Amino acid sequence: MRQYYATHKEKWLGRVKCYREANREKIAERGKQFREDNAELVKARKLVYCQANREKEAARARRWTAVNRERKRQTDKAYYEQHRGDFIARARKRQKSLQGVFTQADILRLYETQHKRCAGCAKPLRGNYEIDHVIPVSKGGSNSPENLELLCRACNRRKHSMMPEEWAARIGKLFV
Ligand SMILES: [Zn+2]
Numbered sequence: 059m060r061q062y063y064a065t066h067k068e069k070w071l072g073r074v075k076c077y078r079e080a081n082r083e084k085i086a087e088r089g090k091q092f093r094e095d096n097a098e099l100v101k102a103r104k105l106v107y108c109q110a111n112r113e114k115e116a117a118r119a120r121r122w123t124a125v126n127r128e129r130k131r132q133t134d135k136a137y138y139e140q141h142r143g144d145f146i147a148r149a150r151k152r153q154k155s156l157q158g159v160f161t162q163a164d165i166l167r168l169y170e171t172q173h174k175r176c177a178g179c180a181k182p183l184r185g186n187y188e189i190d191h192v193i194p195v196s197k198g199g200s201n202s203p204e205n206l207e208l209l210c211r212a213c214n215r216r217k218h219s220m221m222p223e224e225w226a227a228r229i230g231k232l233f234v
Pocket residue numbers: 176177178179180181209210211212213214
């Protein structure tokens with residue numbers, strides 16, 4: 059039988075498929091009948107399965123967040139404390155060397171130029187935008203209107219301090 063099955067596998071599978079197709083209703087009816095006859099069992103099985111997995115998944119997510127959040131907080135804090143002076147000096151220098159100013163009118167003009175859409179994902183901004191420096195201030199970008207774009211909150215979080223070409227690549231845009 060095994061030998062027969064091995065050599066006629068295709069034929070066999072085809073026949074099974076044929077049977078299934080021809081008897082689809084019968085099979086469905088049988089399944090339905092089983093579920094009806096064993097409603098409690100089916101329900102219990104499903105509940106046990108869901109619960110086991112839900113618990114497992116939730117526990118794993120909780121563990122991951124707890125471990126990583128705490129670890130990140132600790133390393134960030136330690137790093138900041140160790141380099142506190144540098145951070146303050148850099149911020150002062152940045153503030154001092156920040157070139158250019160923009161006005162409310164510049165922002166409104168930009169809003170219109172961008173057709174009221176996010177410069178990253180093109181979603182309508184509906185007045186909820188964040189001002190982004192195309193070339194990040196931390197990398198020498200100026201505060202002039204020509205270095206500004208309006209992003210939705212999500213895009214601004216994603217872009218953070220990426221250079222424009224890195225950001226363009228990240229969101230799948232060609233950079234020219
Ligand atoms: Zn966006």
